[in-house]
Amino acid sequence: MIAYCGLNCSKCDAYLATKEDNEAKRKETAQKWSLMYRHEIRSEQIHCDGCKATGLKFFHCNNCDIRKCCTSKGIEHCAACEEYVCETLAGFIKLAPEAGIALEKLR
Template sequence: MKKMIAYCGLNCEKCDAYLATINDDQKLREKTAKLWAQLNDVPILPEHINCQGCRADGIKTVFCDNICDIRQCALKKGVVTCGDCSDLERCSTAGKILENDPSALENLKGQGKICKGE
């Protein structure tokens, strides 16, 4: 797979959970669990940090698999990424990701998706 772009446009290949999984890096799992627990104010343990990509077959973090509103919405709508969704411009959930990480929109465009209004 050339690039693993998540439904929201984030690049899974740059995600610490993905990197810890493919490199079996326990120290990165511990660091990521600690950071994510602090950022989300929830208990996250190193054993929770295992993911092979949002859209890829295989294991995912609990958040990505079950809690991520963007992933659940994309699966329900049957779109490949948010770039395929006609509601992208009005979507407050995806908008938060795109606002915090502008590269996500570029990733969506790079997947050959054309965002409405672009």
């Protein structure tokens, strides 16, 4: 499942912990992401049914500018956008180059 930004939700630790309903994986992910992103993330926040699902979202994904942009334009992902690659997406791809590779494949 490719998210609006190009990341693969089915490989995301929050998505996997939710699908497996695995509290240990939630705690592990919260600890890992807290260190990685230098922001306190609690295991209770590790719930996500995927970027495009109507269910639960990881708290950051609910506020994601890329997700908001794609949904407002009614497009499936950034690769389908007339403004591809915009400044917001370019900044994200610097942090997650695998997303850019996935989007290029979708073009």
